């Protein structure tokens with residue numbers, strides 16, 4: 048790799064520029080991009096309130112590590128609001144049952160049918176494992192599931208029922224269907240970017256959401272959020288209807304508009320409370336990941352999450368442009384290994400400059416890393432066995448091929464469109 052030295056345009060310090068990577072100054076921050084502009088008025092005030100909340104939560108978590116999720120005000124409020132929403136649905140059904148049971152007046156029967164229709168629309172949807180693509184069961188990937196089972200046992204959660212592989216650069220844990228099947232969503236590009244022990248940390252973080260009751264929270268509150276969103280869309284007034292009398296149409300639209308605004312406000316409120324509870328849950332999941340895989344591995348896993356995605360996207364594009372159809376995963380590993388330290392540092396610093404926002408599901412990654420780096424070094428509770436990583440890779444060989452092909456085809460499609 049060729050390296051040239053130029054003075055920093057801002058502070059004059061000598062800067063080494065590496066071929067293929069942007070030049071930046073570690074001393075004064077030149078080249079990291081401009082700060083996001085301050086927004087004005089109400090939005091500006093929301094931004095400032097937002098970053099104060101994020102910083103306060105960080106300070107709280109950094110000082111006194113919460114060991115259990117705890118029923119803080121945000122979590123209680125978020126559950127209460129969600130249960131209120133589901134109670135409304137239940138009340139509609141109860142009303143209809145009462146009317147039909149006694150066969151009341153025709154008007155009431157019409158109302159009851161209407162109530163049932165609305166209740167049907169509002170009923171919580173749980174999804175279904177059968178409708179998900181690329182579901183892998185225990186028998187499909189024994190080596191992977193063996194590791195998942197050890198992680199689950201160590202954290203005291205039930206083993207997962209299925210893994211859904213994907214081309215995403217992330218991972219998630221959730222329950223699906225009325226039978227609440229536990230599913231791990233595993234993006235292979237992220238998985239392959241992590242070292243063995245960082246993989247343990249990733250699993251630890253995701254499974255911790257199961258241990259902390261975040262998944263149950265997700266079911267009750269998540270279904271309430273989607274119910275509110277559907278109701279909001281249903282109530283929004285459409286364009287004026289010519290077939291109706293002007294006054295009747297106007298009245299209908301005013302009532303609809305008012306109802307839609309009320310539902311919309313509840314939806315925003317539920318979002319805000321939930322996200323606050325959610326950000327705290329992320330810190331807690333990080334702490335459990337640190338206990339399982341070591342603080343070093345947990346922090347490294349988050350750094351890879353920030354640093355490696357660019358490398359992955361560039362590698363996919365380069366691969367597609369070169370017309371290569373095999374060996375993507377070797378290329379990705381090679382590109383990651385060749386990433387200079389200064390470029391890693393640059394990407395971490397760029398991500399740390401983003402605005403702190405309370406309305407994101409996760410706290411800013413650099414704050415999560417800071418919390419983990421402040422923990423005393425500790426031995427991992429679970430170590431991957433020497434050949435385990437490779438056995439998992441071999442067991443998933445068909446999936447690696449499938450995802451690489453999909454990445455390749457998607458990249459080609461984008462290149463041709465662009």
Ligand SMILES: [Zn+2]
Pocket residue numbers: 055056057058059060072073074075076077
């Ligand atoms: Zn400088």
Ligand SMILES: [Zn+2]
Pocket residue numbers: 252253256329332
């Ligand atoms: Zn999480």
